[in-house]
Amino acid sequence: MNKNILEWLEETSKKFPDKIAFEDVENSITFSEVESTAKHIASELVKHTNVRKPVIVISGRKVLTPAVFLSVVYAGCFYAPLDVTAPIYRLNKIIENTKPSLILCDKDNFEFAKSLEFDGEILIAEDLMNTDIDEKALADVREQSTNKDPLYIIFTSGSSGTPKGVQTAHISVMTYINAYSKVMKIDENDVFGNQSPLDYIAAIRDIYLPLKHGASTFIIPKQYFSTPAALFDVLNERKITAVGWSVSALTLPTKLGAFEHTKPMYLKKICFSGSVMPCSCLKIWQEQLPETLFVNQYGPTEATASCTYYVVENKVEDTDVLPIGQPYENYEIFLLNDDNTETEKGEIGEICVRGNGVTMGYYNSPELTARSYIQYPFSDEKEIVYKTGDLGRIREDGLLEFHGRKDRQIKHLGHRVELGEIEEAVKAIESVEECAVLYNKPKEQICLFYSGDATAKDIAKHLRATLPGFMVPRKFENLSELPHLPNGKIDMQEINKKYILEA
Amino acid sequence: MREEILEILEEIRPDVDFESETSLIDGGVLDSMDIVAIVGEFNDAFDVKIGVEKLVPDNFNSVDGMIKLIESLEDED
Numbered sequence: 001m002n003k004n005i006l007e008w009l010e011e012t013s014k015k016f017p018d019k020i021a022f023e024d025v026e027n028s029i030t031f032s033e034v035e036s037t038a039k040h041i042a043s044e045l046v047k048h049t050n051v052r053k054p055v056i057v058i059s060g061r062k063v064l065t066p067a068v069f070l071s072v073v074y075a076g077c078f079y080a081p082l083d084v085t086a087p088i089y090r091l092n093k094i095i096e097n098t099k100p101s102l103i104l105c106d107k108d109n110f111e112f113a114k115s116l117e118f119d120g121e122i123l124i125a126e127d128l129m130n131t132d133i134d135e136k137a138l139a140d141v142r143e144q145s146t147n148k149d150p151l152y153i154i155f156t157s158g159s160s161g162t163p164k165g166v167q168t169a170h171i172s173v174m175t176y177i178n179a180y181s182k183v184m185k186i187d188e189n190d191v192f193g194n195q196s197p198l199d200y201i202a203a204i205r206d207i208y209l210p211l212k213h214g215a216s217t218f219i220i221p222k223q224y225f226s227t228p229a230a231l232f233d234v235l236n237e238r239k240i241t242a243v244g245w246s247v248s249a250l251t252l253p254t255k256l257g258a259f260e261h262t263k264p265m266y267l268k269k270i271c272f273s274g275s276v277m278p279c280s281c282l283k284i285w286q287e288q289l290p291e292t293l294f295v296n297q298y299g300p301t302e303a304t305a306s307c308t309y310y311v312v313e314n315k316v317e318d319t320d321v322l323p324i325g326q327p328y329e330n331y332e333i334f335l336l337n338d339d340n341t342e343t344e345k346g347e348i349g350e351i352c353v354r355g356n357g358v359t360m361g362y363y364n365s366p367e368l369t370a371r372s373y374i375q376y377p378f379s380d381e382k383e384i385v386y387k388t389g390d391l392g393r394i395r396e397d398g399l400l401e402f403h404g405r406k407d408r409q410i411k412h413l414g415h416r417v418e419l420g421e422i423e424e425a426v427k428a429i430e431s432v433e434e435c436a437v438l439y440n441k442p443k444e445q446i447c448l449f450y451s452g453d454a455t456a457k458d459i460a461k462h463l464r465a466t467l468p469g470f471m472v473p474r475k476f477e478n479l480s481e482l483p484h485l486p487n488g489k490i491d492m493q494e495i496n497k498k499y500i501l502e503a
Numbered sequence: 504m505r506e507e508i509l510e511i512l513e514e515i516r517p518d519v520d521f522e523s524e525t526s527l528i529d530g531g532v533l534d535s536m537d538i539v540a541i542v543g544e545f546n547d548a549f550d551v552k553i554g555v556e557k558l559v560p561d562n563f564n565s566v567d568g569m570i571k572l573i574e575s576l577e578d579e580d
Contacts, residue, residue, distance in 0.1 A: 226537075460516070
């Protein structure tokens, strides 16, 4: 077992120094350039940081960004990437929670970084690239590291209105990438098509698979996912062989008729995750690409991207429901009842994860962490397992089925969204009296029901400034009064019945 | 037609000032779900079929682009 994920980069950089690691529409960067860029930046960073501290990274969707992340790792720290398109209000909350000693940004984002509520040092990655590499300083840092040290913090929606930062160790990411590589049969000839924003959990595949195998990742511009003909053209131009995409990235091309235009003919390995794949869509993909491997993957950020997988063996029918399958190597799955006792065979219980993929917890949030990261109830040895909040059932053949959520978290366009977080943001608007946010699953639409004088336009504008775009409701209904239960709480089921199911 | 298009767009994205935007796709204002919704509504409202080849930024970056697109499709009938 490696002690640091940088060892993958260093081995690959020796083997394939001039091979392209990352490419976008404008630029590319080879493995040796990734290594040297990261080391140049780190050689200055080490003078400004202490080991095992967070560094906030603000860098765009481009080939330099993975090298900037890795520079933080070379400096013995862990990176906390920010989504530059997220509202400032949200980013300030993240900074407040993370309390970083410094922010590392690319040149384009320097002015933006200065506008954040942060009084520490802000360094520009491109400026630090001129620093001489200080091999001794970097070796000293590496000497002190273990594979249980944190590698990154990735932020995810929190129901109280503050994003939660999932802190993850080198060993967890290496475990996941190794296991994923075996299932997806990844090798050095693969070219990955990156869909996920680089600050988002799904991007860890596109960043670390190349480092491990000497394969390449092409960063696909975001707008191509709205123009599916261009998307398929670029997959062919760049000879993309493997993708790990959200379900919605695969359903959109079929909805908009992209196969009438062309087929992504080099695409041999498709993994999808993030929400339930409609088999009517998967069927089209299978018919168009009969030789391609399709894998359904399940798991939260807290289990390092994923914990189970299902290789689709047969041609599916429209009404089939895919299982979420079996645990990845070095992961174990078990089901718990509400009182943390083991669920009876064949019954539905909360899906829990054990093993190297269990992450370190929510950064600087011990109470939240204690709620979901618990002592393994079937062992006297100290061991922490993660309760996902998802419900599952283990079938006769041993494969796991997904049965929805215990709480009000939803998956929307591949993103995890706490409906409660949206309600908190709406409540902050003065001209709103009461509100309830519900999800219309068949339409994939977040719906807001509210009372008060605010117009839909007012609310939408306010929310665009406080929430990420995918969390802003797409349907606004102004009611004279929201229905209530006898205990005074808003009657969500009544709203669902009257305005969603019967509408 | 402009009025009808604006009404559809405002319903889908009440927060966007469609009259002044000229970079709806390239500027990332509209996301892929918006496009699916807009295409569905346009197909119904104007009795056209917007094929995948027409889903290019130029046709959706601005209201003017959308009007041109729909007019061109109506002419084909």
